[in-house]
Amino acid sequence: MNAPTNPKAFKQWQQNAENFTDVQIQTSSGHTIYANANILALASPVLERMLEHARRCSSNSRRQIKVLGVPCDAVLSFVRLLYSSKWRSSDKEEVEEMEKHGMHLLALSHTYRVQWLKRVCEAGLIVSTVNVIDTLKLAKWCDARRLYIKCMVVLTQDLTGVQCAESWRFIQAHDPQLELEILQFIQEKDLRMKRMRRRKEEQGVYMQLVQVLECLDHICTEGCTNVGPLDVDLASTSRGPCGSFSTCEGLQQLILHLPLCSKKLAPGKCTHCKRMWQIFRLHSSLCARTEFCKVPLCKQFQMRKQEEGKGDDEMWRLLVKKVAFARFMSCLEKTKRTEEVWRKAGKCGDSSCRSVTSSQRRK
Structure with a gap:
């Protein structure tokens, strides 16, 4: 039975998925998500190794793996995207899903090496002065270069507003290296702009x-x-x-x-x-x-x-x-x-x- 691609329909499909799936995914909250082993193995090389290890260690035909550290709904969205293998920006439900679980999906796609989903999350995450510090730290951890640049651009445009937030005071107290990196990036950008203006004038x-x-x-x-x-003869010509x-x-x-x-x-x-x-x-x-x-x-x-x-x-x-x-x-x-x-x-x-x-x- 094929899984639906719609987020709401996929949640309903999960209620009856136990009879025709062979993998149980245990989340941090204790909930169980059912999935097909072949689809997970094809979508992620990390999940493929985890499933192979679970098959060797378990005598039961149904394999169990754990996906911890993120909410159950984020894991469910992650599994649904592995089934559909695409993200539709024209679908309002999927856009809302990305706004709600985008950071968790980025962490999961990086951990389980789902590159296409990682690129989608980098492009789909909305960065503002409220969440820019948290998003920047996540981008560094996930090696998301595009998202890192996006966060730095937001910091450069409104550094004063970011410095008023609690997250800035937190990194000042606990992560001075990140604060120095941000200030150095802003200074280098100013120098680059000056060089560009000078080259343009030249x-x-x-x-x-x-x-x-x-x-x-x-x-x-x-x-x-x-x-x-x-x-x-200039005089004779008009x-x-x-x-x-x-x-x-x-x-x-x-x-x-x-x-x-x-x-x-x-x-x-x-x-x-x-x-x-x-x-x-x-x-x-x-x-x-x-x-x-x-x-x-x-x-x-x-x-x-x-x-x-x-x-x-x-x-x-x-x-x-x-x-x-x-x-x-x-x-x-x-x-x-x-x-x-x-x-x-x-x-x-x-x-x-x-x-x-x-x-x-x-x-």
């Missing part, structure tokens, strides 16, 4: 340099509002501002300033000229088409580097590496954005959207 600077190099190539190849190559005109305009001012500045050869030099020289040098360090490049001084910087026979200093090589990586990520992001546009155009029923051809994609 990445923003590198992305700005990538945009500057793109604008420089655009000015020296196509020309913009005021500056362009010699073979492009050219409007480009898409990155805020960056392009400042770069044009630097380019126009460079030949007119009287301080560029002075000992202290002009900061604007120095910045423009660094942009030219950065472009030459990243340029892969030296022979056909229209950016001024690109070939000269590379020839000078070869003639002197020495490479760039370590700080400059690191800057070039970072900017190259930022440019790669920028190109990757643009490619993904373009593919998303094509995907939406393909799904759109409008004829204007379907005009995206294979030749446009190759471009």
